[in-house]
Structures are given as structure tokens and as C-alpha cells.
Amino acid sequence: MTVQFDAGSVDAVVLDIEGTTSATGFVVDVLYPYARERFGALLASRGDEPEVARAVAQVRELAGEPGADAGRVEQILGAWVDADRKATPLKTLQGILWAEGFARGELVSHFYPEVIGVLRGWSADGDGDGGGVRLYVYSSGSVAAQRAWFTYSPEGSLMELVSGFYDTENAGPKQEPDSYRAISAAVGVDPGRTLFLSDRLGELDAARDAGWLTVGVRRAGEPYFAAGVGGHPEAAAFDEISFVSTRSVR
Ligand SMILES: CSCCC(=O)C(=O)COP(=O)(O)O
Numbered sequence: 001m002t003v004q005f006d007a008g009s010v011d012a013v014v015l016d017i018e019g020t021t022s023a024t025g026f027v028v029d030v031l032y033p034y035a036r037e038r039f040g041a042l043l044a045s046r047g048d049e050p051e052v053a054r055a056v057a058q059v060r061e062l063a064g065e066p067g068a069d070a071g072r073v074e075q076i077l078g079a080w081v082d083a084d085r086k087a088t089p090l091k092t093l094q095g096i097l098w099a100e101g102f103a104r105g106e107l108v109s110h111f112y113p114e115v116i117g118v119l120r121g122w123s124a125d126g127d128g129d130g131g132g133v134r135l136y137v138y139s140s141g142s143v144a145a146q147r148a149w150f151t152y153s154p155e156g157s158l159m160e161l162v163s164g165f166y167d168t169e170n171a172g173p174k175q176e177p178d179s180y181r182a183i184s185a186a187v188g189v190d191p192g193r194t195l196f197l198s199d200r201l202g203e204l205d206a207a208r209d210a211g212w213l214t215v216g217v218r219r220a221g222e223p224y225f226a227a228g229v230g231g232h233p234e235a236a237a238f239d240e241i242s243f244v245s246t247r248s249v250r
């Protein structure tokens with residue numbers, strides 16, 4: 001279905017990644033195994049690095065196992081991956097490994113075919129003055145992972161398109177309205193002029209509760225396709241969403 005907004009009524013578009021800009025299948029089949037195979041070595045040889053140590057302490061706390069050794073922490077992480085649990089310390093540790101994998105050229109991110117071109121158009125607004133909407137990312141994947149995702153795309157770096165990155169650490173859980181309020185405060189854009197694109201109803205509801213505009217992105221084959229997006233406007237792809245000028249030309 002097509003969704004139109006009045007050009008000038010939206011200042012910021014905030015993007016979910018998995019299931020929205022990009023295929024869940026790629027995340028689950030490529031990224032998850034890549035990190036999982038490397039958790040053991042990370043915990044064994046780099047457990048003293050502050051970011052790793054902090055995440056491991058959070059794993060122990062969340063699991064209620066303060067005495068968990070490195071082997072047990074690895075097991076817990078594996079169980080969370082199997083359940084696709086979006087736990088912040090899991091995402092931190094995955095993000096460290098993915099960012100290094102992208103930088104080494106072992107990973108290249110995935111975007112649905114129309115996404116990059118549409119984002120370029122929204123960002124530039126098509127008239128050459130670069131005065132389009134500002135683009136942000138809000139994903140359960142860590143900011144480090146998001147930055148690598150947009151740096152190592154199949155079309156090279158897209159970092160110039162993105163004005164800021166938010167995750168469950170710097171904004172909060174994605175199904176809580178307060179997380180969206182925190183992002184609004186950080187980016188300085190009116191909630192009513194901020195549009196969130198996501199595949200998950202709980203996230204869309206939370207964003208709407210915070211006063212944001214929403215579009216549910218329902219792509220065939222994605223895990224949340226059947227669940228639908230409730231009463232939110234919906235689009236099957238980014239090129240079904242447009243910003244249309246209604247100003248009359250004299
Ligand atoms: C580059 S982010 C990796 C994807 C990921 O781990 C994830 O949890 C994405 O969840 P999202 O909130 O984008 O649906």
C-alpha cells in the first residue's frame with residue numbers, strides 16, 4: 001500500500017534495521033553464526049577489555065548467575081541467540097565481533113533492493129539542495145554494529161546519509177515509549193514531525209504513544225509479516241512511502 005506525507009511535514013525518519021531496511025534472514029543466517037563462532041575466543045582472550053568485561057557482568061546479572069564462568073557465559077549467549085533475545089549485553093558482544101568482521105572485509109551488510117536509493121532521495125529531497133529529511137537509525141543491534149552496517153554496505157559507505165544512531169543502551173528498549181521520547185530529546189525534532197519505520201507492532205505502538213508518526217513495513221517472507229502492523233499505515237517497501245509537495249505552483 002502507498003503511504004503519502006505532505007512534503008515539509010516530516011523532519012526526521014528513524015529506521016529499524018532487521019525486517020525493515022534489511023532481511024532478517026541475513027542477520028540470522030550470516031551475522032548470528034559469525035559472532036557465535038567467536039564468542040569463546042572473545043571471552044577467553046579479551047575478557048579484561050572494559051567493554052567486554054562490562055557486558056559479561058551484565059550477562060551474569062540478567063541470567064541471575066553471578067558466578068558464571070566464561071564457558072557458562074558462552075552457553076547463556078548461545079541460548080539467547082537461539083531465542084533471538086535482544087538482550088543489550090548480547091548485542092554489545094555481537095557488535096564488537098561484527099564491527100571487526102566488517103572492517104576486515106569478512107562481512108558486507110544487506111539492504112533490500114530499493115532501500116539505499118530511496119534513502120538517498122529522502123535525504124536529498126530530489127531538488128539538489130540537500131534539504132530533505134534527516135535520517136536516524138534505532139535498532140536493537142548496538143551502535144557499533146549499526147555504524148559498521150552502514151559503513152560496509154554493498155554500495156560502500158552510507159554514513160553521510162545518517163545523522164545519528166540509537167540502540168537499547170543509549171535510548172532504551174524498543175517497545176517502551178520513553179525510548180522514543182529520549183531519541184526526540186536527543187535529536188531535537190518535534191515528535192509529531194518524526195516518522196518511524198519498523199516491522200514490529202510493539203515498536204510502532206511505542207513510537208505512536210510517544211507522539212511519533214509511524215509506518216509499518218510489511219515485507220513478504222519476514223517473520224512478523226503475518227502478525228501485521230495493527231492500525232498503523234503500512235507499506236511493503238520503502239518506495240511505497242513518499243513525501244509529496246502540495247504547494248500550488250503559480
Ligand atoms: C546491524 S544491527 C544487527 C541486527 C541485530 O542484531 C538486531 O537485533 C536488529 O534488530 P532490529 O531492532 O533492527 O529489528
Ligand SMILES: [Mg+2]
Pocket residue numbers: 016017018019020198199200
Ligand atoms: Mg526490526
